[in-house]
Amino acid sequence: MELLDNLALGFATSLSWQNLLLCFLGVLLGTLVGVLPGIGPVATISMLLPITFVMPPVAALIMMAGIYYGTQYGGSTTAILINMPGEASSIVTALDGHQMARQGRAGTALATAAIGSFFAGTCATLLVALLAPPLTELALKVGSPEYFALMVLGLIASITLAQGSVMKALAMLVLGVLLGTVGQDLDSGTERFTFGLPELADGLEFVAMAMGLFGICEILRNLEIGRSRSPEVSAVGGLMPTREEFRQMVKPMLRGTALGSALGVLPGGGAILASFASYSLEKKLAEQPQRFGKGAIEGIAGPESANNAAAQTSFIPMLTLGIPASPVLALMIGALIVQGITPGPTVMLQQPALFWGLICSMWLGNAMLLVLNLPLVGIWVRLLTVRYHLLYPIIVGFCCIGVLSISNNVFHVYSLIGFGLIGYLLLRLDFEPAPLLLGFVIGPLLEVNFRRSLVLSAGDPIIFLERPATAAMLGLAALALIVAALPAMRRRRDHAFVE
Incomplete structure (x- = not known):
């Protein structure tokens, strides 16, 4: 009965004209971002952060969430029509989707x-509504040592599941945590690492960092790579699958939804991991695996269900624990912190309209996406003809105006440019900036809980090993790091042996 009351509050909040409009704008923009390769939800939300500060927190969160899961839809459109995935999670969809288009x-x-995507999004939203309250109650009963250990485990898991070198990802994570310490000390008020600059007394500007590392950096990278796009698309044809195709879709959709829902709560690229895992699973279970890669409808139904379910359930650790499972959710947490809301288990009690309004808006957003995507296919494809040399200067100008509007401080524009150049340099050196942003957002919370734990134990660090749950999570974090580093250590050893 309590769940029904909470859902009624959520729908009352999300169905207000303002929130409904922002949800529509979010999913529409998310689809657009998914269609256009080279931008992505992280860069888009980074550029829109200044706008969200003048909105009510629930409205801002609903719009940003719509952008996030809307990109999962949009990315599949160009993957199917012109074999150009707009999102990394849509790469698998292109394998069979484009063959079906041909x-x-x-x-x-x-x-x-x-x-x-609609089926998976609906099921995953229901799962979030069912699991979030008990997990929130559990989170309220744990102390600072458990929170510290959980954050360490989440951060380590995010880098072990990431692509590329684990040690480089760990270095970016540590750098992000260190950058989070810039500014005044939490207890004494003493300035740390400000180098005498009064602009750094309150710490580094989160919006400038996010826009620079993802917005400006992505533009520089795309300009270097260069992109050739072909707007030539074959006729779309009939939209409704046949009865036999529906029969082939059902089981992959169910399996993809279950797999994506489980993998979505893991830190790192949950949606990407889910789509690849679903494709592999469907290929292994298929009676004729040779059909995959040649237009198998199961190769679309499973991965598309998995990546959308993962995008929805990734909100569970964010809503219940205040721990982001991806850079996009780290941006959302940063936006809430700027508005004076500390993400975590207390949000459900102190801000029930925000909590349940966001959950209910997910279902509304998925319904909007189902109606939007198919009729607007022609428009999305025409957008691919927009030349990047026209698009990118507009994005750069928008970033500069957005950062300047936050505090009317030119120093933040310099920070934006600086972080953009740093992000580009990191990418050239094969360092992913996403762990840096996660570390920057979680770093202050990590420090707070670490200090509180030491206060409880009168400065004795043994408190982290005395509590079974804390010791278990720290042990899992160490084990995950060792297991992830073993392949690199083995390759280095084999290389030294050959020499």
Whole structure:
């Protein structure tokens, strides 16, 4: 009964004209971002952060969430039609989706992606509504040592699941945590690492860092790579799958939804990991695995369901613990902190309208996406003809105006440019900036809980080993780091042996 009351509050909040409009704008913009390769949800939300500060927190969160899961839809459109995934999680969809399009079944492929995404998003939203309250109650009963250990485990898991070198990801994570210490000390008020600059007394500007590392950096990288896009698209054809195709879709959708829901709560690229895992699972279970890569409808239904379910359930650790499972959710947490709301288990009690309004808006957003995506296919494809040399200067100008509007301080514009150049340099050296942002957001919370734990134990660090739950989580974090580092250590040893 309590769940029904909470859902009623959530729908009352999300169905207000302002929140409904922002949800629509979020999913529409998310679809656009998913269609256009080279931008992505992280860069988009980074650029929109200044706008969210003048909105009510629930409205800002609903819009940003819509952008996040809307990109999962948009990325599949160009993956199917022109074999150009707009999002990394849509790479798998292109394998069979584009083959179906070449066979004159583009409409069926698009409908399969939309239906699978809507079904998975609906189920995952219900799962978030069911699991969030008990997890929140559990989170309220744990102390600072458990929170510290949980944050360490989450951060370590995020780098072990990330692509590329684990040690480089760990270095970025540590750098992010260190950058989070810039500013005044939490207890004494003493300035730390400000180098005499009064602009750094309150710490580094989160918006400038996010926009620079992802917005400006992505533009510089795309300009270097250069992109050739072909707007030539074959006829979409009929949209409704046949009865036999529906039968082939059902089981992959169910398995993809279950797999994506489970993997979504893991830190790192949950949606990407879920889509690849779903494709591998469907191929192994198929009676004719040779059909995959040649237009198998199961190769679309499973991964599309998995990546959308993962995008929804990734909100569980954010809503219940205040721990982001991805850089996008780290941006959302940063936006809430700027507005004076500390993410975590107390949000559900202190801000129930925000908590349940966001959950209910997810279902509304998925329904909007189902209606939006198929009729607007032609418009999305035409947008691919927009030349990047026109698009990118507009994005850079928007970033500068947005950062300047926060505090009318030119120093933050310099910070934006500096972080953009740093992000580009890091990418050239094969360092991913996403762990840096996660470390920067979680670092202050990590420090707070670490200090509180030491206060409880009168400065004795043994408190982290005395509590079973804390010791277990720290042990898992150490084990995950060792297991992730073993392949690199083995390759280095083999290379030294050959020499």
